[in-house]
Amino acid sequence: MREMISMIVVLTVLASVSGGLLAAVKSGTELRIEEQVLKFQKAPAIESLFSDVTNDPLKERFNLDTGETTIQIFPGKMPDGSMAVAFETLGKGGYGGDIGLMVAIDMDKDQLVGARVTTHAETPGLGSRAKDDLTFVSQFNDKSLDTNLALKADDGTISAISGATVTSRAITRAAIEAQTLYNDLKPEIMKQIQ
């Protein structure tokens, strides 16, 4: 009996102390991790999409609660005066897992500015071309918001990367989700931008 009590007590105390320690470390590093994710994952995509905006999208970023998740929105003031926003969506079903896509949408013209791949685990040299080579994602440039962004093989308008259909399909899923999300969130976004 004493043995059992000692086992329970030791395990409980150990687990509680570990839990507390981990919570402390997590909250201590949270800010810095967010900065790093921003710097290495999102910033390159934002800089590529918003290369000639007149504001600082990274500084002016804000979060929006969709009820299920929180989305980070980056506003960009285009050179011709129209307002655009960029946010990241996840395309499920990539060859090596989910593919992150940063999609920029011009709110005044109701069209896509473009899209860039942020994170992926695709085959180097094949699916990874979606990030390294801009030919595939440039198909999203200036597309109107009511275009069907699926692959041509799925009755859409986007040509897949040859030899990387699974990767291409996952990216189009991310783009389509961005469309849907934007339509749902547009009123909220407008409120925040004002």
Added chain:
Amino acid sequence: MAQSLAKEFTKGLWAEIPPFRLVLGLCPTLAVTKSVENGIGMGLATTFVLVFSNLLISLLRNVIPTKVRIACYIVIIATFVTIVELVMQAYTYPLFLKLGIFIPLIVVNCIVLGRAEAFASKNNPVMALADGLGIGIGFTLSLASLGAVREILGAGTITIWGGSPIFDLSHWFHPFTFMVEAPGAFAALGLMLAGMNLIGKK
């Protein structure tokens, strides 16, 4: 006392070096040695976990009941691995992305649990610290040297830290890309293991 301390430390550098002598921790060894940088990063992360878990387990060795010792060790090791993971995410993000899933896998790295069970639970904290440090550094050196072999032959570069190679020979010869793929990992490890056995043979 000082002599046996030194002995515990140096055994991890040759006589009981993982993965070559102890033949433990082969999974990360094969997976992250595509470059010297990845090998060093993984080695240092594992060393941190080894040192602190050895130390804590040794300090608690008279408190932890025998019947739940493995569960307790795992809690302690997993805590330190999670700390390493969070710290890497915060301070060395590109390396964190490259090592990916192998950082949390340090929890089930046989070296860590093996030293905890075989040594730390039976020796005083100072010895346990020396053991952890020695084995950890030995592991880091092994990973770095295997990484060097694979990277030089497979990509013609050596990358020590920071992502860019310190020299690039890939223009001088066509790199033997087999070496940076999975089969090459097994081949390189096997050959190095054979070489070490040959050298160590009296």
